[in-house]
Amino acid sequence: MIIGLDVGGTHTDVVLLDDNGLEKEIKVLTDPSNLFNSVLTGLNEITSGIDPKNISRIVLSTTLSTNAIVQKKIPAVGMIVSSGPGIDPDFYRTNAYYFPVSGSIDHRGREIEPIDHDEINHIAEHLQKEGIRYVGVVGKFSIRNPAHELQIQAILNGSFEKIFMGHRISGSLNFSRRIATTFLNAAVYPIHKEFYEAVQRSLEAKGLVLPIRLLKADGGNMRFESSIEFPAQTILSGPSASVMGAVAFGTEDEDTLVMDIGGTTTDMALLINRAPVLNPLGIGLGGYKTLIRSLETLSIGLGGDSAVKLIEGKLEVGPERLGPAMAYGGQVPTPTDALFITGDIKDGDKDKSKNGLKPLAKIHGISVEALAHQIIDITCQNILTAAQNLIDRINSKPVYTVHELQEGYLVRPKNILVLGGPAPYFARHLEKLCAYSIRVVPNWQVANAIGAALARTTCEVIFFADTERRVAEAPEENFSQQIDSNYDRTGAQQHAFELLRDKAIQRGANPDFLEMEVVEALQFNMVRGFNTTGKNIRVKVQVKPGLIHEYDHVIAKLSQ
């Protein structure tokens, strides 16, 4: 039996899946001021009457780190940043205790200027005096040579509770994002550690002794123990839970749009042959652009509870939500009220909706029914426009080879999968306005929790080899090896796969069902003067995001 739990803004959804499919589903109200309580209540309710020995997997998706960052409820962190020439690192300042220091590494990983030990010692003393316990250390091009980050860490070691190094956070190039991502990891570390250790203890007290797993923004999970080194990877896991909940129902060999229509927002993503499209760089949150792998999503401030207003004679829906629908006692008309009037929704007070829409209909000079249709049309039209924007954004992604530009895959979805609270009511209206075929995800109200439960363990490895310098490196994996001049892309790919396999298993993947793929594999001849002096090889491999294989029969049951 497996448990999936997804903390949302209003509800926390929990599901229990077994060989028969969806065994049990629960919704508890989310208490934003006490997430721990919400999570525990959910887990208690779902496991009541269940023998703990039968539970083999628990996956959680929470808003803990997201909220901490957005609400700036994070401890003071020290950042030591070694830049060298280029854009002034002061532009990338993340926080008050931010110290640009000397030292420089170039794009090939060669040391241009050493670090200054006295300078680091000085900063360390200062940070200690200020009572800072968590430090981030980031160097430009540290993923080509982490020596400076390691040297700085060695100086700091022992004086702080936890030190995060940029090269261990991501293997991608992007200094400013490396700084922001390292900062966020250091900043959410204590909150994250304390929270999930407490969850784990509570579960153990109930006899549930198994490693809990946390959902990430890329639609995969990792074990809690692994997340201690990368706690920020758990931010914004909510939208990925929904997308993963739809994955199983995507059309094979086709592109499918996924829309999670909620009360306040609609989140969209895209599936290609049942695999979600990933964002090439990383997620943005609270003004920070990061290197945290995530799904490519688009979110608009439009949902069932969006406020309907008349602005200069023009009907507008959203982006703000001013309480629930009038049918449920709210003060402002919403698309949900319109759906009451059209008869799509039935379980509330239709008269309240009607009375609510009347003044607007009067100003507009049309019947309440006609207004209701207009509101729904505008809502659907805006959702479809946003969907087109997402498609355009994915298709206009720059590519760097002639081959990709000519043969590159362009997404052309024909299907939309909708889920979330008001999804089934909108489905019929959306279909009228577009050429897509629209389907509602089975168990649409808890599909997000199902997605969390069934998501795979995902990770990637970025691998770099330079036969002129005779090194093969994946600093993020703490891997560095001498190579000879015959080393090539095939060897690099093999090495990268080995590293990926170990990493995935360590983070919780099932070794029997590892679906690994090459994302990028480039090899360049390095020519100096008229001679070929070596090969420059860049390889990126990943565990393909998707659902766990060993539960195929469960997934089959869900669609029945």
Next chain:
Amino acid sequence: MLKAKHQTGLVFFPAFDWAISPTHPEREERLLYTQDQVFEEGLFDIEGISEFKPDPVTLKDIQRVHFCVPDVWHVTTESHFISAGGAKTIGMAVLDRQIKRGFALVRPPGHHAMRVVHGARGFCNINIEAIMIEYLREAYGIEKVAIVDTDCHHGDGTQDIYWHDPETLFISIHQDGRTLYPGSGFPNELGGPNAVGKTLNIPLPPNTSEEGFLYTAEHVIMPILEDFKPDIIINSAGQDNHYTDPITNMNFSAQGYANLTSILNPDIAVLEGGYSIEGALPYVNLGIVLALAGIDYTNVKEPNYDPDRIRQAPAVTDMIEKIGETVLTIWQQKEYIRNQIMEKADPGNRNRNIFYDTDGIQESQHEQIQICSDCAGALRIDSTSSRGVHILAVHIPRKACDACKQTGYTWYESADPDDFDIIFIQDRTEDHYLERKGK
């Protein structure tokens, strides 16, 4: 928070799967380290800097500018369509006001490609700036264009295409042709009889460094640009003046290029040459982008940058000041010079031999321009290549007067197919391109 003062767009197309040959300077690796630097510096994350995906140019875009022999497919690869398309994409974004300035960081380059193309010269097959400019003229109706070519090599291809066009000011600043390929680009090359002074060449002595380039930009190029008042300024931004470039002898730097960009203030920059792929390009490109965007670039430096070590000798400074004076004089006295040219016998005819070093082709050309005070004049080019192809190419300029247009069609129609393998006509008044096969 880092923010661009001017909305700046970039097409970055390094063509990682295209090379002239495995060890050629124009190979896959050329922009690899530039990509590393651009990505690591997070340029595309800066607010106000955006990246565009290039849309390849069409056959028509190329035929609007070139006569390709025997046809476009034989002298181009897909990579050329994309690289020219990168420039076009940026040009459109600027004229659509999506961005204020743009930089096409693309390869392969194009400034050695002339109007007639039998093959590749100086690593260039088609002229990516000219294809962009003529498209923009057609689609957006811009008229006066200034091209400032700051590549270390003379932009002889662009010069050839605009030789007779009084509405295009072409200024090339380059290492003295007596010391570097293609061996041309002297001040006395100043445009055809209908466009005297609209081609200006500023050859600089070897070892010119920052002060020489910036002096020329400020004291020679800028006053001329201010006088010409173009609708748009294009910079052919070759980066082979760098002190580490392996195939040239200049002493320019990343700081210098960034400053030069600030002074020229181009609407559109297009990458041309530059073959110091590790020591120069990553830093020069970064400097150019920051300068275009109006972001502080004072900390952009090569690892081994030492301004004292590359400073130019006083004798070099003297030569640069002299050449600057000469060019300014040409600009000021272009009417007078035109009159002198017109007194020569046969000012409308010229014979030339053109060498295609990359493809090893020799071309011999006889060119005839209709001398006209109402338009740029109909142009007739009789060209034979060492591959044994003989063609006739007729160009009718954009704003051709009726008489010149008539002349152009008469040349085209009366040409004897027995004499030529192909007979072409480019009628820019109708944006038409026609050809007849000979026998």
